[in-house]
Amino acid sequence: MTFSAIVSADTLQSALDSVSVLVDECKIHLEPEGLEIRAVDPANVGMVDLELAASGFESYEADGGLIGLNLTMFKKVIGMADSSQLIHLELNEQIRKLDIRFGEVDYTLALINPQSIRQEPDIPSLDAPVTLTATGKQLDRGVTAADLISDHVVLETTADHELVIDAEGDTDDVQVTFDEDDLVDGRINESVSSLFSLDYVTSIVGVMDADHEVEVRLDDEMPFRMSYDHSDGAASVTYTLSPRIGGGD
Amino acid sequence: MTFSAIVSADTLQSALDSVSVLVDECKIHLEPEGLEIRAVDPANVGMVDLELAASGFESYEADGGLIGLNLTMFKKVIGMADSSQLIHLELNEQIRKLDIRFGEVDYTLALINPQSIRQEPDIPSLDAPVTLTATGKQLDRGVTAADLISDHVVLETTADHELVIDAEGDTDDVQVTFDEDDLVDGRINESVSSLFSLDYVTSIVGVMDADHEVEVRLDDEMPFRMSYDHSDGAASVTYTLSPRIGGGD
Amino acid sequence: MTFSAIVSADTLQSALDSVSVLVDECKIHLEPEGLEIRAVDPANVGMVDLELAASGFESYEADGGLIGLNLTMFKKVIGMADSSQLIHLELNEQIRKLDIRFGEVDYTLALINPQSIRQEPDIPSLDAPVTLTATGKQLDRGVTAADLISDHVVLETTADHELVIDAEGDTDDVQVTFDEDDLVDGRINESVSSLFSLDYVTSIVGVMDADHEVEVRLDDEMPFRMSYDHSDGAASVTYTLSPRIGGGD
Numbered sequence: 156m157t158f159s160a161i162v163s164a165d166t167l168q169s170a171l172d173s174v175s176v177l178v179d180e181c182k183i184h185l186e187p188e189g190l191e192i193r194a195v196d197p198a199n200v201g202m203v204d205l206e207l208a209a210s211g212f213e214s215y216e217a218d219g220g221l222i223g224l225n226l227t228m229f230k231k232v233i234g235m236a237d238s239s240q241l242i243h244l245e246l247n248e249q250i251r252k253l254d255i256r257f258g259e260v261d262y263t264l265a266l267i268n269p270q271s272i273r274q275e276p277d278i279p280s281l282d283a284p285v286t287l288t289a290t291g292k293q294l295d296r297g298v299t300a301a302d303l304i305s306d307h308v309v310l311e312t313t314a315d316h317e318l319v320i321d322a323e324g325d326t327d328d329v330q331v332t333f334d335e336d337d338l339v340d341g342r343i344n345e346s347v348s349s350l351f352s353l354d355y356v357t358s359i360v361g362v363m364d365a366d367h368e369v370e371v372r373l374d375d376e377m378p379f380r381m382s383y384d385h386s387d388g389a390a391s392v393t394y395t396l397s398p399r400i401g402g403g404d
Numbered sequence: 405m406t407f408s409a410i411v412s413a414d415t416l417q418s419a420l421d422s423v424s425v426l427v428d429e430c431k432i433h434l435e436p437e438g439l440e441i442r443a444v445d446p447a448n449v450g451m452v453d454l455e456l457a458a459s460g461f462e463s464y465e466a467d468g469g470l471i472g473l474n475l476t477m478f479k480k481v482i483g484m485a486d487s488s489q490l491i492h493l494e495l496n497e498q499i500r501k502l503d504i505r506f507g508e509v510d511y512t513l514a515l516i517n518p519q520s521i522r523q524e525p526d527i528p529s530l531d532a533p534v535t536l537t538a539t540g541k542q543l544d545r546g547v548t549a550a551d552l553i554s555d556h557v558v559l560e561t562t563a564d565h566e567l568v569i570d571a572e573g574d575t576d577d578v579q580v581t582f583d584e585d586d587l588v589d590g591r592i593n594e595s596v597s598s599l600f601s602l603d604y605v606t607s608i609v610g611v612m613d614a615d616h617e618v619e620v621r622l623d624d625e626m627p628f629r630m631s632y633d634h635s636d637g638a639a640s641v642t643y644t645l646s647p648r649i650g651g652g653d
Numbered sequence: 654m655t656f657s658a659i660v661s662a663d664t665l666q667s668a669l670d671s672v673s674v675l676v677d678e679c680k681i682h683l684e685p686e687g688l689e690i691r692a693v694d695p696a697n698v699g700m701v702d703l704e705l706a707a708s709g710f711e712s713y714e715a716d717g718g719l720i721g722l723n724l725t726m727f728k729k730v731i732g733m734a735d736s737s738q739l740i741h742l743e744l745n746e747q748i749r750k751l752d753i754r755f756g757e758v759d760y761t762l763a764l765i766n767p768q769s770i771r772q773e774p775d776i777p778s779l780d781a782p783v784t785l786t787a788t789g790k791q792l793d794r795g796v797t798a799a800d801l802i803s804d805h806v807v808l809e810t811t812a813d814h815e816l817v818i819d820a821e822g823d824t825d826d827v828q829v830t831f832d833e834d835d836l837v838d839g840r841i842n843e844s845v846s847s848l849f850s851l852d853y854v855t856s857i858v859g860v861m862d863a864d865h866e867v868e869v870r871l872d873d874e875m876p877f878r879m880s881y882d883h884s885d886g887a888a889s890v891t892y893t894l895s896p897r898i899g900g901g902d
Contacts, residue, residue, distance in 0.1 A: 228825065231801050235794075259791075259831055260798050265824035293508075296484075300509050303480050326514035327477065333508055542757075545733075549758050552729050575763035576726065582757055 156220030158185045158246035161213040164236035164257065166386040169362075170207045171233065173392040175226045176358045177201045182269045183224055185217035185246070189389075195276035201355045202276045202395040211389025213241060222246065222253070223267035229255075232262045278395055281380055283372035285312045287341025289333065291363035291383075294320075294371075297331040298357045304329060307399055308356055310373055311348035318343060318371075322353070339368050347375040349398040359394050405469030407434045407495035410462040413485035413506065415635040418611075419456045420482065422641045424475045425607045426450045431518045432473055434466035434495070438638075444525040450604045451525045453642045460638025462490060471495065471502070472516035478504075481511045527644055530629055532621035534561045536590025538582065540612035540632075543569075543620075546580040547606045553578060556648055557605055559622055560597035567592060567620075571602070588617050596624040598647040608643050654718030656683045656744035659711040662734035662755065664884040668705045669731065671890045673724045674856045675699050680767045681722055683715035683744070687887075693774035699853045700774045700893040709887025711739060720744065720751070721765035727753075730760045776893055779878055781870035783810045785839025787831065789861035789881075792818075792869075795829040796855045802827060805897055806854055808871055809846035816841060816869075820851070837866050845873040847896040857892050 170190070174181055177196040184191040189208040195201065209215040236242060236257045243256040255262040297320030301308040304324030311319045316335040322328065335343045363369060363383065372380040382393040419439070423430055426445040433440040438457040444450065458464040485491060485506045492505040504511040546569030550557040553573030560568045567587065569580040584592045612618060612632065621629040631642040668688075672679055675694040682689040687706040693699065707713040734740060734755045741754040753760040795818030799806040802822030809817045814833040820826065833841045861867060861881065870878040880891040 228801075232827075235797060235801075259794060259829045259835070260827065261830065262798065262801075262827040263825055296508060299484060300511065303477075303484075303511075327512055329481075329509065329511040331508045332510065337508070545757060548733060549760065552726075552733075552760075576761055578730075578758065578760040580757045581759065586757070 156185070156218065156246065156248045158217045158220060158222075158244065160215045160217070160244045161241050162211065162215075162244070163213070163238075164233055164240045164242050165238040166207070166211050166390065167242055168230065168233050168238070169385050170205055170211075170390050171226060171230050172362045173390075174203055174205050175230055176362050177203050178273070179227050180223065180225050180267055180272055182272050182275060183222050185220045185222065187217055187219060189215070190217075193275040193278065195273065196355075197273070199276075200352060200397050201359065202278055204278050204393045204395075206391050207386070208389045211386045220246070220248075221269050223269040223272045224253070225264070225267060229253075229264060232264065235260065278393065279378065281372050281374065281378060281395070283374040283377070283380065284345045285341075285343060285347055285373040286370065287312075287318060287335065287343060287373075288339040288368050288370050289318070290339060290365065291360065291367040291369060292365035293333060293338070294360045294363065294369060294381075295365070298353065298360050300329045300331050301353055302357055303327075306353050307350055308353045309348055309350050310371075310379060312343045312346060312373060314344070314346045316343045341371075347373050347377075349373065349376050349379055351379060351396055352399055355396055359396070405434070405467065405471075405495065405497045407466045407469060407471075407493065409464045409466070409493045410490050411460065411464075411493070412462070412487075413482055413489045413491050414487040415456070415460050415639065416491055417479065417482050417487070418634050419454055419460075419639050420475060420479050421611045422639075423452055423454050424479055425611050426452050427522070428476050429472065429474050429516055429521055431521050431524060432471050434469045434471065436466055436468060438464070439466075442524040442527065444522065445604075446522070448525075449601060449646050450608065451527055451644045453527050453644075455640050456635070457638045460635045469495070469497075470518050472518035472521045473502070474513070474516060478502075478513060481513065484509065527642065528627065530621050530623065530627060530644070532623040532626070532629065533594045534590075534592060534596055534622040535619065536561075536567060536584065536592060536622075537588040537617050537619050538567070539588060539614065540609065540616040540618060541614035542582060542587070543609045543612065543618060543630075544614070547602065547609050549578045549580050550602055551606055555602050556599055557602045558597055558599050559620075559628060561592045561595060561622060563593070563595045565592045590620075596622050596626075598622065598625050598628055600628060600645055601648055604645055608645070654683070654716065654720075654744065654746045656715045656718060656720075656742065658713045658715070658742045659739050660709065660713075660742070661711070661736075662731055662738045662740050663736040664705070664709050664888065665740055666728065666731050666736070667883050668703055668709075668888050669724060669728050670860045671888075672701055672703050673728055674860050675701050676771070677725050678721065678723050678765055678770055680770050680773060681720050683718040683720065685715055685717060687713070688715075691773040691776065693771065694853075695771070697774075698850060698895050699857065700776055702776050702891045702893075704889050705884070706887045709884045718744070718746075719767050721767035721770045722751070723762070723765060727751075727762060730762065733758065776891065777876065779870050779872065779876060779893070781872040781875070781878065782843045783839075783841060783845055783871045784868065785810075785816060785833065785841060785871075786837040786866050786868050787816070788837060788863065789858065789865040789867060790863035791831060791836070792858045792861065792867060792879075793863065796851065796858050798827045798829050799851055800855055804851050805848055806851045807846055807848050808869075808877060810841045810843060810871060812842070812844045814841045839869075845871050845875075847871065847874050847877055849877060849894055850897055853894055857894070 799820035
């Protein structure tokens with residue numbers, strides 16, 4: 156098993172952030188064409204699929220291995236680097252360590268046996284009737300408002316061509332409404348609605364940049380998907396979130 | 405009862421801040437010429453009288469109603485807006501809700517029965533022998549120093565034309581002294597002194613901007629008054645603070 | 654005993670910071686040529702020797718007295734001043750107080766009986782085989798990395814002309830390596846190594862500026878010394894840190 160790569164700190168950090176929002180440790184597939192991570196949180200509610208293509212690296216060499224990684228520790232190490240600094244990664248399979256070098260720092264990270272890490276989820280294919288694209292900022296506005304009064308949020312679309320992010324508290328309620336023309340892309344012709352745990356939505360939206368363009372797929376009382384690219388398209392992230400039972404307002 | 409208004413987020417936030425420093429909920433008089441709030445803290449030590457004139461609004465319409473409001477929640481909602489964003493307020497009397505709209509956000513805030521809110525204080529008229537005007541920054545300097553060593557503070561004026569903010573700790577003491585010529589305005593010819601709880605003074609001074617010009621009225625072992633305007637004179641705030649018994653140094 | 658001085662807030666604050674990292678109270682020698690403070694932390698592990706020459710003051714007058722000072726309180730008082738503001742210090746021996754004045758503030762700080770303060774350490778002379786000069790930033794990089802995984806750190810030099818800051822966790826390890834050419838100054842020809850408590854090293858390096866040039870003296874399983882100047886050379890600080898027993902990797 157061979158893995159040797161050079162990547163900018165900010166590309167790597169963004170990729171790790173998108174996974175660590177759901178899990179503390181994960182399996183990483185070291186494919187010839189790039190890294191892939193699939194993970195599901197302990198409650199089996201949120202799934203992430205991250206692909207970081209070889210084109211996102213300054214240099215990349217891998218032959219299809221699988222390693223287990225302590226994401227929390229890995230992120231702390233990368234967090235010491237300046238954002239544009241190049242990180243050198245090198246797998247030492249015999250001693251099951253990942254060597255991380257940047258500037259004067261040489262950190263040796265012990266790997267985790269992949270078999271001891273929660274099984275990777277099968278990301279379901281969604282046949283969602285509504286697909287739209289919103290900015291990270293728009294989604295953030297919605298979940299921030301919902302978070303004022305509730306611990307769950309309704310995501311719905313209306314026959315009036317609107318996306319509505321909706322929450323109800325004990326006495327108050329809030330709606331954040333985007334007309335389809337306010338969004339980056341997408342036509343909304345159907346009325347669907349699902350209820351989600353706000354903890355998950357807030358955390359996931361929290362790792363997005365304000366100007367990320369996020370494709371959202373929604374169905375009626377069904378899982379909800381958010382996908383976006385970063386690092387000039389080299390990284391693609393897909394979240395799938397299960398609805399709360401009894402949802403849909 | 406009718407109330408419908410448009411106001412910038414920062415004007416509204418400043419007005420709410422000046423009241424929420426003493427109470428979490430309050431009655432608001434929706435007079436044709438503007439809003440008025442009078443409140444006293446639970447310990448009956450600090451009183452505030454806020455007037456926000458119709459001229460401080462982009463648009464304002466009211467016919468003399470009285471509503472009860474959860475200030476804490478109202479402030480959180482307004483806090484989501486950008487400071488220059490316009491807030492649309494509309495009272496729905498039948499369902500006892502205040503509709504708050506800005507940008508894509510539409511928040512419905514449940515009102516509180518005004519009768520369940522602590523009675524409004526009668527703001528006493530003061531016949532204080534000393535009236536002077538200091539900046540928010542000068543007052544802040546004084547209370548910050550006092551706060552290093554004590555939980556109460558003496559405000560005094562001297563026959564030497566000085567305002568002295570004075571605190572004594574177990575072993576140390578501190579005086580912050582302003583000659584009347586250092587102040588924005590006011591002649592000091594009389595020697596008066598009163599002792600106040602620093603918690604109140606610090607909180608109240610904390611909501612003032614450094615360049616606010618604050619009229620201060622002081623008497624000997626008597627309540628103390630601070631008044632200032634903001635939002636181009638549309639908002640006027642008056643605090644009256646009872647002295648601690650046994651005070652006056 | 655006479656002491657009267659005027660000094661900029663930032664010079665005084667930097668000087669106090671370098672001592673307060675080890676102790677909360679200290680003796681100060683008020684010598685005609687300047688202040689001197691020597692202190693050792695309660696565990697007898699870290700020693701500091703601070704000299705602040707009369708040239709670092711705007712005005713300075715002292716005749717060799719000794720006072721005891723509550724550093725924590727002194728720092729809070731100075732912390733209220735703007736960094737370029739001039740601090741007037743005046744000893745009032747009869748009432749055992751130090752008068753601290755700046756702007757409108759007049760703070761009277763009670764002194765501590767010097768006899769009640771832990772005895773000053775004898776700073777040992779070191780006959781260290783390795784002397785080098787690194788920046789505050791370089792040292793910070795090393796201790797920050799070590800701090801990720803351990804509560805102690807190995808400082809070593811190698812026959813390969815390198816300074817290595819080295820830490821080992823339960824599963825991971827990290828080395829931060831500087832070639833002698835990367836350093837500000839110093840030739841490294843000898844291999845020495847000592848183990849130190851990271852708490853001390855982190856705190857001490859934490860008070861240094863990134864561009865401070867710090868002279869480091871290292872020996873094999875022996876105390877370690879860091880010295881640097883600030884305030885245009887008027888202040889000189891020397892730290893001596895005892896190694897942990899069983900150290901040296």
